Amino acid sequence: MKIYSLKGRKLVIISKIIIIIFWIIVSRIVDNEVIFPTIKSTISSLIDIIRGPYFFNVIRYSLIRTLVGFTISLILAILIGVLASVFKVILYIMLPIVNFLSSVPTMAIIILALIWLDNEVVPLFVGFIMVFPILYESVLKGIENVDKNIIEMAELYKVDRIHVIKDIYIPNILYSLNSVFSSTLGLNLKMVIAGEALSQPNYGIGSSLQLEKTYLNTPAVFAWIIIILLISKFLEGLLNRLDNILHINRWKG
Amino acid sequence: MAYKVEGIIKYYGDLKVLDKVTIDFEPNKTTCILGPSGCGKTTLLNIIAGLIPMDLGQIVGFDDERISYVFQEDRLIKWKNVKENLEFVLKGNVDKNQIEIIIDKYLKLVSLEEYKYYYPKDLSGGMKQRVSILRAFLYPSSVLLMDEPFKSLDVKSKSLVIEFFKELRSVENKTCILVTHNIEEALELGDKIVILTQKPTRVRKVVDKNIMAARELIESYFKMMP
Numbered sequence: 241m242k243i244y245s246l247k248g249r250k251l252v253i254i255s256k257i258i259i260i261i262f263w264i265i266v267s268r269i270v271d272n273e274v275i276f277p278t279i280k281s282t283i284s285s286l287i288d289i290i291r292g293p294y295f296f297n298v299i300r301y302s303l304i305r306t307l308v309g310f311t312i313s314l315i316l317a318i319l320i321g322v323l324a325s326v327f328k329v330i331l332y333i334m335l336p337i338v339n340f341l342s343s344v345p346t347m348a349i350i351i352l353a354l355i356w357l358d359n360e361v362v363p364l365f366v367g368f369i370m371v372f373p374i375l376y377e378s379v380l381k382g383i384e385n386v387d388k389n390i391i392e393m394a395e396l397y398k399v400d401r402i403h404v405i406k407d408i409y410i411p412n413i414l415y416s417l418n419s420v421f422s423s424t425l426g427l428n429l430k431m432v433i434a435g436e437a438l439s440q441p442n443y444g445i446g447s448s449l450q451l452e453k454t455y456l457n458t459p460a461v462f463a464w465i466i467i468i469l470l471i472s473k474f475l476e477g478l479l480n481r482l483d484n485i486l487h488i489n490r491w492k493g
Numbered sequence: 494m495a496y497k498v499e500g501i502i503k504y505y506g507d508l509k510v511l512d513k514v515t516i517d518f519e520p521n522k523t524t525c526i527l528g529p530s531g532c533g534k535t536t537l538l539n540i541i542a543g544l545i546p547m548d549l550g551q552i553v554g555f556d557d558e559r560i561s562y563v564f565q566e567d568r569l570i571k572w573k574n575v576k577e578n579l580e581f582v583l584k585g586n587v588d589k590n591q592i593e594i595i596i597d598k599y600l601k602l603v604s605l606e607e608y609k610y611y612y613p614k615d616l617s618g619g620m621k622q623r624v625s626i627l628r629a630f631l632y633p634s635s636v637l638l639m640d641e642p643f644k645s646l647d648v649k650s651k652s653l654v655i656e657f658f659k660e661l662r663s664v665e666n667k668t669c670i671l672v673t674h675n676i677e678e679a680l681e682l683g684d685k686i687v688i689l690t691q692k693p694t695r696v697r698k699v700v701d702k703n704i705m706a707a708r709e710l711i712e713s714y715f716k717m718m719p
Contacts, residue, residue: 393568396542396560397582397632407581411572 277459286463294443301443302363302436303471306429309367313375313428318413321379331380338373346370346431354439363435363444367428374424375417382416383409422479426472433468496520496636496668501550503536510536511547512693518554520635523662523669525683527676533694534672538638541670555636559586561629561667563639567621569613575600575624576609582632599631602664603657619650623657630661637667643678655681 263279270276277285289295324331341349349369353362386409394404436446445464452460496518503511510533518524528534539545541555542562569578576596583592600606605623613621622642629637642658643651659682662669673679679686686700 389564389566389568390570392544393562393564394581396544396562398559398586399582400585403581403584407573408570415572 274456274458277462281459282462282466285457285459286466289448289460289463289467294448297443298445298448299467299471301441302429302432302445305363305436305444306367306425306432306475309364309432310371310425310428312364313368313372313424314417317372317375317379318417321376321383321413322409325380325383334376338376341369342373350435350438353435359439359441362439363432363441363446366435367431370431371424371428374420374427378416378420379413382413385416386412418483421482422476425475425479429468429472429475496554497552498537498541499551499553501537501540501552502548503533503540503545504548509693511540512695514550514689514694514696516687516696516699518668518670519685520668521666522684523671523682525679525686526670526672526689527679527683527686528672528674528689528694529691530674532689532691534674534689535640537694538640538670538672542638558636559632559634561632561634561637563622563626563629563637563642565641565644567613567618567625569621569624571613574610574612575605575616578613578624579628579631582628587633595631599627603627603660617650619646619654622646622650622654626654626658626661630665630667635667637669639669639671641673642671643673643675658682 260279267276267278273281320330320334324334346366346369350362350366353365357365390408391404394408433444433446433449436444437450438446440447440450445468449461449464452458452464497516498518499515501511501514502509514537516524516526526534526537536545540547541552542560543555570581573581579596579599580592583595587595596609597606600609603623605627608616608620608624613624616624622645626642629639643654646654655678671678671682683700687696688698688700689695690697
């Protein structure tokens, strides 16, 4: 995603080293595995978790929830966004809904979701209510930012509406979405895990975190955080691939 | 086919922009519409193109024609390369199998083959405007409207792009209407020059090609004399 200069990259490495040193020092001072585990116990917990019988199921379920939830949010955002920019009625109907979703505290909605929905669905829903408004807004912005001059050109040259949509509107929407893609996908992962911690589905990173917390197994909580960081990295890499498929970097001046 | 606008009147609110403008356009010739800035030249062109309505008057010949248009800006699609940009206006307007052949033919004609897969961001301003002019010429139209197409170019690339336009015009028959406020451009490119007044705009004078040719002849005579 971002290209750092050599000097920048050095600073990033230094920052990472400082964090690790800080971790070592704090865990020495605290000297209590439950409150602040050492690197050694975290790593051994990490190995235990990975060797455990449910590891792949846990990861798989959380990833599926994240990706399915994100795909649903994305499809709905594009669909409703396009409809809203064609029919003003839909735009005005969506306005209070989006305002509601982005101003009411997420926790309140999560609590309602826990009451109303199935345990398996809650994490998906929690991700959706956070991510959908952002995606929807950027679809609207993408359509709004279409260059009117280009549309006029297409009209003068009597280009079919289908081609105008396919070649002008959709690339604009994708371009606009592209700028929020990695942040919203990361956010979605975080929200799904939070939802899992609360709703406790059978398999899930959030459920595992909650379980380890109950046992006061803090090294395992740290280990899961490391796993989540790695998954985030993986998702980011996936998006980079998508960028290359869409060829966005080739024409972006 | 005769092209004509007759008694065009256009108001913007209370402001009278065009006041009974009547112009004959000779088929397959270039008519330059020359007028001061802000006199409603672009308005006239947009009325001819059918982009905006007029309040009174008649347009003859343009209605059922395909029209090409070159704008002040290049208006290329930035996520499409040269080939795809050209393809965009041909899709649905010419036979699908012909598109690539037409594009290759024209790119070769104007020696731009090597730029076929360039994106607009990698082209200079003059080069982008050339692609925009090429787009207008390979589009299957008989009328070409140009709205100050050389205005935003620097002096050096301007003369190159003008040569480029002349070259295409000589191989491809189109009735060209060029709007400009630059006298040199009008003299160089127009077969006929229509001079407009300030607002409310009327036709002040029409200078015909024959008179131009006569002037050139006289001038060249004077140059030959010691």
